[in-house]
Amino acid sequence: MQNFPNPFNPTTTISYHLKESGTVELKIYNTLGKIIRTLVHAKRPAGSHEVVWDGRDDAGNPVPSGQYFVELQAGNAVSSRKLLLAK
Numbered sequence: 001m002q003n004f005p006n007p008f009n010p011t012t013t014i015s016y017h018l019k020e021s022g023t024v025e026l027k028i029y030n031t032l033g034k035i036i037r038t039l040v041h042a043k044r045p046a047g048s049h050e051v052v053w054d055g056r057d058d059a060g061n062p063v064p065s066g067q068y069f070v071e072l073q074a075g076n077a078v079s080s081r082k083l084l085l086a087k
Contacts, residue, residue: 001072007084010055010062014039016072021045025073028053028083036063044074055085 001016014026026040036057053070057063065087071080 001070001079001081003070003081003083006082007086008055009086011052012055012083013050013052014070015048015050016074017048018044018046018074020075022075024049025071026051027071029069029071030063031067031069036068053083 001014003012003014006012016024016026018024021044024040024042024044025038027035028037028039030036037053038058039051039053055063063085065085068083068085069080070083071078
């Protein structure tokens, strides 16, 4: 999983590759571990995928500058990455 640009303002593109099809969850967390945004919660086919985070929470409100984490869960595999929103 990668994202670009990083740091970003106001959007970043998160790319990931699935070896096989299955249910995917892609979530953004703050540094306290609170879920800020769920970007993907669906079945996806094998292959490369991209999703854009617009720097907003699930309610559509802009989030403040700072460090966030993106977590990808696909089957039993979980990976995470730091994101830096710089306004």
